[in-house]
Amino acid sequence: MLFKKKKFERSVSLKKDVMDSISSYCKIKHPNESILILKGKSKKGNILIDGLVIPPFSHTGPTFAGFPQSFLPFDMSYLGIVHSHPSGSAEPSLTDLHNFFGLVSLIVQFPYADEDIFAWDSKGNSIKLDIV
Numbered sequence: 001m002l003f004k005k006k007k008f009e010r011s012v013s014l015k016k017d018v019m020d021s022i023s024s025y026c027k028i029k030h031p032n033e034s035i036l037i038l039k040g041k042s043k044k045g046n047i048l049i050d051g052l053v054i055p056p057f058s059h060t061g062p063t064f065a066g067f068p069q070s071f072l073p074f075d076m077s078y079l080g081i082v083h084s085h086p087s088g089s090a091e092p093s094l095t096d097l098h099n100f101f102g103l104v105s106l107i108v109q110f111p112y113a114d115e116d117i118f119a120w121d122s123k124g125n126s127i128k129l130d131i132v
């Protein structure tokens with residue numbers, strides 16, 4: 001008998017109301033970048049995002065959004081961050097990869113619709129994302 005080892009495939013599920021909040025937050029901040037902390041659960045590579053937190057001491061500009069991670073309380077429900085790219089490409093920049101936080105990084109590109117959001121791992125590989 002052949003036992004095929006199941007490939008460890010990660011996926012991200014994003015709640016629709018969370019997507020709507022991300023979208024409106026990014027629109028308010030546009031043309032500056034916005035950044036938010038993703039809250040939820042992770043189980044066997046399946047990441048469910050069901051909440052958002054506005055990071056403390058965040059500073060944003062047209063090309064950079066960040067916050068000092070040392071100010072973050074230790075919280076297991078913090079799964080990563082989402083930030084916007086007002087210029088319109090959802091590819092992670094080198095700065096993004098250097099500042100990677102948590103399990104997943106979501107990037108939403110202008111005009112911040114449901115199809116403008118993408119999930120990335122710490123190496124810049126894309127992760128499957130579903131809005132649920």
Ligand SMILES: [Zn+2]
Binds near residue numbers: 093
């Ligand atoms: Zn970025």
